[in-house]
Amino acid sequence: MQLDNLQAQHQFHIRQRIRFMVNQYEVHSVAPDGSEGGLLAFAQQKRLAFKEQVTIYTDDSKQHPLLGFKARQRLDLAATYDVTDHAGNPIGLFRKDFAQSLLRSTWHVEQAGLPAVTGQERSMPVALVRRFVDSLSWLPYHFDFVAGGQPVFSVVKKWGLRDRYVVEIQHPQIDRRLVIAMAIALDALQGR
DSSP states (O other), rough: OOOOHTTTTTEEEEEEEEEEEEEEHHHHEEESSSSSSEEEEEEEEEOOOOOOEEEEEEETTOSSSEEEEEEEESSSSTOOEEEEESSSSSEEEEEEEEEHHTTTTTEEEOTTSSSEEEEESOOHHHHHHHHOGGGGGGGOOOEEEETTEEEEEEEEEEEESEEEEEEEEEOOTTTHHHHHHHHHHHHHHHTO
């Protein structure tokens, strides 16, 4: 997929594939009628990895890396994750705000040339229920990412046994690869 075509996208659908010992994610475009479009990216994450690293490919053949994210530290509750392109060049970063996340998950996203972006679960009651009832991992949630009070993007987990997400992008300059990395990280890292 050409980077310009990816950057033109304003919405993605992300689905988790259920596999033994790995989490896999498919990122799809959205067709004009709102249905799932073509595959834009594919990610695979090893479960229980000591130092978190996820590579996101152009498709499920895993032949051509598109981007990746990697934790700077091992086992850090407020780890910073660097997001890089296929050649290792920086795109941006994201990090969990551990203190604020005790009640409601909060993430910070940074990209050169843009103001700092903060994402937080919209509903405090849903956030609290998710913390204290582990068996409710299927419960939907909604993250709003804003900068200076203006919406940048949102990630909505839909109802269902299999994790599905709708990602809406409002800010034209945010790198879609950074948005994809953050959306996948919400599923892959949220319980940590």
